[in-house]
Amino acid sequence: MTSKNSSKDKAVGVVGMGSFGTAIANILSEKSKVIAFVRRAEVMDEINQNHTVDGVSINPEIIATQDPEMIAGACNTIFFMVPSTAFQEVIRQFSPFLYPYHLLIHGTKGLCLNLPTGKTLSDTGKISRENILTMSEVIMKETVVVRIGCLAGPNLAKELYQGQPAATVVASKYNEVILEGQRLLRTDKFQVYGNSDIVGVELSGVLKNIIAIAAGALAGLGLGENAKGLLISRGMVEMIYLGNALGGSLKSFIGLAGIGDLVTTCNSTLSRNYTVGYRLAKGETLDNIMNTMEEVAEGVNTVKLMKTFVEGKGTRAPITENLYKVLFEDLKIEEALQYLMKYPFSVDVDFL
Numbered sequence: 001m002t003s004k005n006s007s008k009d010k011a012v013g014v015v016g017m018g019s020f021g022t023a024i025a026n027i028l029s030e031k032s033k034v035i036a037f038v039r040r041a042e043v044m045d046e047i048n049q050n051h052t053v054d055g056v057s058i059n060p061e062i063i064a065t066q067d068p069e070m071i072a073g074a075c076n077t078i079f080f081m082v083p084s085t086a087f088q089e090v091i092r093q094f095s096p097f098l099y100p101y102h103l104l105i106h107g108t109k110g111l112c113l114n115l116p117t118g119k120t121l122s123d124t125g126k127i128s129r130e131n132i133l134t135m136s137e138v139i140m141k142e143t144v145v146v147r148i149g150c151l152a153g154p155n156l157a158k159e160l161y162q163g164q165p166a167a168t169v170v171a172s173k174y175n176e177v178i179l180e181g182q183r184l185l186r187t188d189k190f191q192v193y194g195n196s197d198i199v200g201v202e203l204s205g206v207l208k209n210i211i212a213i214a215a216g217a218l219a220g221l222g223l224g225e226n227a228k229g230l231l232i233s234r235g236m237v238e239m240i241y242l243g244n245a246l247g248g249s250l251k252s253f254i255g256l257a258g259i260g261d262l263v264t265t266c267n268s269t270l271s272r273n274y275t276v277g278y279r280l281a282k283g284e285t286l287d288n289i290m291n292t293m294e295e296v297a298e299g300v301n302t303v304k305l306m307k308t309f310v311e312g313k314g315t316r317a318p319i320t321e322n323l324y325k326v327l328f329e330d331l332k333i334e335e336a337l338q339y340l341m342k343y344p345f346s347v348d349v350d351f352l
């Protein structure tokens with residue numbers, strides 16, 4: 001597909017300057033002019049006048065706008081870095097200005113519910129695969145863009161911002177998207193791998209958040225590394241089963257975006273999902289945690305969607321189901337743990 005102008009000379013767009021968007025914009029700005037789309041005028045002014053976001057310095061070459069048409073006109077490649085709750089709304093803002101020559105890569109580790117207008121999850125009770133959209137599927141549904149990619153991997157925003165070494169996966173059905181992601185993002189501190197299984201890579205990033213909440217809860221209870229090893233390995237099995245049921249390939253789950261991100265997120269107090277579990281185990285209510293967290297923890301909504309999905313399918317996902325009861329019903333974490341310890345798992349690796 002031919003581009004309007006050569007991508008090499010064009011600015012790169014970043015939509016959403018939260019923790020992850022800011023970290024990725026800084027990396028991109030090492031090689032390209034970056035134009036950031038922000039929701040609030042005061043954030044735009046802060047970026048354009050002070051070259052900071054929430055007081056944190058960014059590359060002064062990054063400029064900000066609130067105009068989707070301006071970004072779509074100036075950039076062939078745009079990175080969407082907003083939470084799943086805002087994704088559809090933001091894509092719809094951009095949609096009138098997007099053309100088939102655009103190339104979109106998203107970094108969102110969440111899912112959208114796709115129900116008939118006016119219906120909610122509590123109305124339907126059960127959901128199936130067609131009621132769940134990954135963000136690449138949202139882009140396909142809402143725009144004329146075909147060259148779509150996602151960015152996933154062990155990428156804690158704060159560590160990226162600090163310039164610590166890391167790697168990511170750009171996944172797309174189109175090799176040119178992978179090559180363009182590598183060209184734009186690769187630095188001597190940031191390695192970029194490619195993967196053609198975009199849904200598997202998206203789901204890896206989405207599903208590891210469930211296990212990260214559980215890992216935080218184990219830490220909050222003061223349990224040791226044996227318990228964490230148990231959770232990570234059984235969590236991996238659950239991710240693979242859920243991921244296969246949703247259309248992802250096993251190979252992606254055992255790659256950087258799967259096991260790589262799972263290990264990182266289950267071990268870091270920088271992870272919001274881990275933090276949710278930790279604070280729950282320390283006795284805080286979910287409402288209190290969500291009301292006092294400034295940043296998004298995608299895993300909470302993912303637990304709800306996945307629990308409803310497995311019910312609809314008539315299969316089991318014991319960690320997800322028990323976590324649902326802890327988050328949204330009154331099950332104590334200790335009781336959930338007891339239940340899982342008695343669960344008749346018997347075969348170690350049964351997915352290969």
Ligand SMILES: NC(=O)c1ccc[n+]([C@@H]2O[C@H](COP(=O)([O-])OP(=O)(O)OC[C@H]3O[C@@H](n4cnc5c(N)ncnc54)[C@H](O)[C@@H]3O)[C@@H](O)[C@H]2O)c1
Pocket residue numbers: 015016017018019020021037038039081082083084086089090107108109110155156157158294295296298
């Ligand atoms: N923070 C990380 O370490 C990290 C790493 C990898 C992936 N992610 C994923 O990236 C996504 C974003 O996470 P984050 O950490 O940057 O979240 P965040 O809460 O720090 O920031 C979200 C940003 O989206 C913006 N936003 C929300 N609604 C918007 C709208 N309607 N229009 C424009 N902007 C809007 C907010 O203003 C904010 O700047 C999540 O899906 C997360 O799972 C985060």
Ligand SMILES: O=P(O)(O)OC[C@H](O)CO
Pocket residue numbers: 109153154155156157209212261264265270271272273274296297298
């Ligand atoms: O802060 P979290 O829990 O959303 O995790 C951040 C990233 O997904 C780590 O790769």
